[in-house]
Amino acid sequence: MAAVKPPAPRHKPRPRLLTLGAYPVAQPRHGGQVRLAQLARAYRAVGFEVRQASCFPDQAGYLELGLWPGDIPLPHQQLQAWQGKAGPYVESAAAGDWAAAQAAVLERLEIHAGRVQVLHLEQPWLWPVVQALAARGRIGPFTLVYGSQNIEHHMLQLLWQQHAAPQAPVWTAALKQREIACVQGARLVAAVTEADQQALQAWARPGTAVHLAPNGIQPWLARPSAVVALGERLQREWAVWSGPKPTDGAPSLLASTPPYALYVASDHPPNVQGFADCFGASLAGLPPGLRVVVAGRAGPALQASAWFAQHAGINRSRLYVTGPVSESELSAWREGAAAYVLCVTGGGGSNLKTAEALYSGRPVVATEVALRGFEGLLPWPGLVVAQPGPAFVEAVAKVLLRSPIANGPADLLGSWPTSPSTPSTIPKPNPDPRRERLTWAQRLQPWAQTVRALAGDP
Amino acid sequence: MTHWVHISSLLAWQRPAVGVIRFEREYAWWALQHDPHGSRFCAYLPSRGAFVEVSAEQLSQALVPTPDACANAPAPQASRPIEPAAGDAFISLGLDWDTLDHAALWALKRHHGLQVILACYDLIPSRHPAYFEGVHQPGRFDAYLADLAWCADDVVCISDHTRQDLRGFLAVAGAPTPRLHTVRLGCDLPIPIDGPPVVPLDRPFVLYVSTLERRKNHALLMRVWRALRQRLQPYRLVLVGMRGWGVDSWMAELQADALLQQDVVLLHHLPDAQLGALYRDCAFTVYPSWAEGWGLPVVESLAHGRLCVASNTSSLPEAGGGWAEHLHPGDEAAWVARLAELMSDPQQLQDLNTRIAQGFKPPAWHDTASAVHQIASAP
Numbered sequence: 001m002a003a004v005k006p007p008a009p010r011h012k013p014r015p016r017l018l019t020l021g022a023y024p025v026a027q028p029r030h031g032g033q034v035r036l037a038q039l040a041r042a043y044r045a046v047g048f049e050v051r052q053a054s055c056f057p058d059q060a061g062y063l064e065l066g067l068w069p070g071d072i073p074l075p076h077q078q079l080q081a082w083q084g085k086a087g088p089y090v091e092s093a094a095a096g097d098w099a100a101a102q103a104a105v106l107e108r109l110e111i112h113a114g115r116v117q118v119l120h121l122e123q124p125w126l127w128p129v130v131q132a133l134a135a136r137g138r139i140g141p142f143t144l145v146y147g148s149q150n151i152e153h154h155m156l157q158l159l160w161q162q163h164a165a166p167q168a169p170v171w172t173a174a175l176k177q178r179e180i181a182c183v184q185g186a187r188l189v190a191a192v193t194e195a196d197q198q199a200l201q202a203w204a205r206p207g208t209a210v211h212l213a214p215n216g217i218q219p220w221l222a223r224p225s226a227v228v229a230l231g232e233r234l235q236r237e238w239a240v241w242s243g244p245k246p247t248d249g250a251p252s253l254l255a256s257t258p259p260y261a262l263y264v265a266s267d268h269p270p271n272v273q274g275f276a277d278c279f280g281a282s283l284a285g286l287p288p289g290l291r292v293v294v295a296g297r298a299g300p301a302l303q304a305s306a307w308f309a310q311h312a313g314i315n316r317s318r319l320y321v322t323g324p325v326s327e328s329e330l331s332a333w334r335e336g337a338a339a340y341v342l343c344v345t346g347g348g349g350s351n352l353k354t355a356e357a358l359y360s361g362r363p364v365v366a367t368e369v370a371l372r373g374f375e376g377l378l379p380w381p382g383l384v385v386a387q388p389g390p391a392f393v394e395a396v397a398k399v400l401l402r403s404p405i406a407n408g409p410a411d412l413l414g415s416w417p418t419s420p421s422t423p424s425t426i427p428k429p430n431p432d433p434r435r436e437r438l439t440w441a442q443r444l445q446p447w448a449q450t451v452r453a454l455a456g457d458p
Numbered sequence: 459m460t461h462w463v464h465i466s467s468l469l470a471w472q473r474p475a476v477g478v479i480r481f482e483r484e485y486a487w488w489a490l491q492h493d494p495h496g497s498r499f500c501a502y503l504p505s506r507g508a509f510v511e512v513s514a515e516q517l518s519q520a521l522v523p524t525p526d527a528c529a530n531a532p533a534p535q536a537s538r539p540i541e542p543a544a545g546d547a548f549i550s551l552g553l554d555w556d557t558l559d560h561a562a563l564w565a566l567k568r569h570h571g572l573q574v575i576l577a578c579y580d581l582i583p584s585r586h587p588a589y590f591e592g593v594h595q596p597g598r599f600d601a602y603l604a605d606l607a608w609c610a611d612d613v614v615c616i617s618d619h620t621r622q623d624l625r626g627f628l629a630v631a632g633a634p635t636p637r638l639h640t641v642r643l644g645c646d647l648p649i650p651i652d653g654p655p656v657v658p659l660d661r662p663f664v665l666y667v668s669t670l671e672r673r674k675n676h677a678l679l680m681r682v683w684r685a686l687r688q689r690l691q692p693y694r695l696v697l698v699g700m701r702g703w704g705v706d707s708w709m710a711e712l713q714a715d716a717l718l719q720q721d722v723v724l725l726h727h728l729p730d731a732q733l734g735a736l737y738r739d740c741a742f743t744v745y746p747s748w749a750e751g752w753g754l755p756v757v758e759s760l761a762h763g764r765l766c767v768a769s770n771t772s773s774l775p776e777a778g779g780g781w782a783e784h785l786h787p788g789d790e791a792a793w794v795a796r797l798a799e800l801m802s803d804p805q806q807l808q809d810l811n812t813r814i815a816q817g818f819k820p821p822a823w824h825d826t827a828s829a830v831h832q833i834a835s836a837p
Contacts, residue, residue, distance in 0.1 A: 284604035284633035289561030311631050313584075313597020314604045393632070401568070 015455040017048040017118040024071035030266040031352040042444035046452040070112040092125040100128035115140035146186035193373035216443030217355040222331035259338035265298035270347040277388040278343040282311030283318035285393030338403035342370035363399040467552025482552040488827030510537035544571035547834040551577040560605030576610040580751025589673040607633040619773035644823025649734035663694035665740035672704030675746040737762035753777030763815030
């Protein structure tokens, strides 16, 4: 008698969710990419089968980071005008209109997505694509949820005005309408700050809830050997003294890496402007030997700015630009930092870098604007809130000078790991359990669960 | 309270002293004579990242055979780093943009609670970087000024012009502003004037003592002398100074112009005795520089009883003190007219020189050093 085959375990079908964003997230670099990647992770954690798709200008530096099947580059030459007029910072908005009019693009998205129960639109740029997909009906009758990172028309208005774009009023009005349409077309809306939540709620149809889904951090772990190597490199590059250590036991005044404050930012124009606003005319407000390290694309953009050129010599002596760095390099920079600076003076939304800085366990000097979205966590140990300008610079100098590495030869020699055999000298993380509340997993879980409840079972 | 006098520049200098070295040397000399128990000396050793003590004997050797000459005397490598007490003063008046590590000084100051007195000679590399193209890394001087502002409690500026310029720079750059003082450089060195003539005295000559560099505007004098030749037999022009940078074009011009060569004499690396003889024998001096922090050669000329026709820019009217004459360094016609007048009217020139010789009182190095000491001793 043939053995009876046990029945195959029946997997409960999972609801499918499509994320649609304006950039690929195979290797997230900037804040928007990181948030979208973490949203996908949070959705998976609550039981969604997640498909990820994006439509983006093909020259925005994303191609080199690798693409997934749902990432569709659009010809940037076609995206230089919006609402019939050419101008700066219109590519993202134009991308939505252009992609929605391309049957090939829509078809590719539909093939990649299959039938979905939920579509998460991140930012308003691709709203026309969502409308087109809904009209074609091939991915099924989906529920739309909308993820806002900013009140975008406020930020873009500022940029268009800064660039004296004559179309600024028209574009601003059009973008606002698009944002309102997103909010009104969605069943659920995610905001990153309480202020944004209120603004979005004001646009929402009755019964549409706007939830707070604040930004968070992905805990990082620096390899001790990488931190040691970085420290040794900086000792070579920064210390004027570069010879052998004194053999007579006398401490050298410059025998270790000078302390630095870390600013991690992309080349998004407000990041550069924020830095200039915070540090004033130049970095002359920092004593000799102290530095600000700018990690990420903000550094080269800062060096190319008129602000930098005005006092290039002073700024060069107190600024170190890493340029784009890998995650492991960035982790080493984070571990070596004596302090973090958060130079946010404009724009909307909430800064991912704020969460990272708070999580670091290092002193943080931040503007009030940089703390948007983190109000519920304040006060925070080691956090100094300062107005941009002299007060900010003074606070940075103070926290750097208070750091162990700045306090004289005796401390200098013990504060920085000097060989791979001394990994224990890497500063210990802040044991405050509140740090864990900053992780993406904890910050996004309530939102993901709400969306999951909305989706029900397929 | 000890005054730590930093003398790295002096110890490393191997040529006849320029103004900056002279200030550092004169202060060190004064401190040896007048404050032997309160002043100690130190140098910075980049190889060790430390300031080490230099004994009075070692300093004396560096100043031998006369306080006027500098012997290259490397800082002692074996010395222990200095251990100042809180409230001690640290005085550095030398080539700090080259020889002083401000990060190290800042660390020393913070660690020991020092009062730091530094000097500012001018802001020319910052204000006129084009004059230093290929010489200074662009902007490096700006960084030095910001570092100076952080390290110093008091800055000794060598003119009101420099003091105001520094104040303005620091305010615009967002650097702190220490207490700023004006202390004028002395000019009473006993330059011997009894040596034999350095140039033939068959024709009167005009003297210009200055490094040969673009900012010093020797090019103007070449054009002026050519124009003077159209009017009269000009006095000879004697240029004294080491060759710097940015002068290739006018020097090539000079070499290609046989007539001009008959009028212009170039002299380098003269000992003080010969310089004294030149001041003694010249008819008057010129100083058409575009920008200065003070103008020591203007004062030297006056101290030797010789009229100086100088630029009317930057600190030069202040250095002239009402005794020199001033013209715009770009106004060629004005220079031609005034120099032709002086060369054509020896009596007028003699009257002017006599008035200067009888009335002008050069500032004394003793007073300069005392003023610095007083600043360093203030509570």
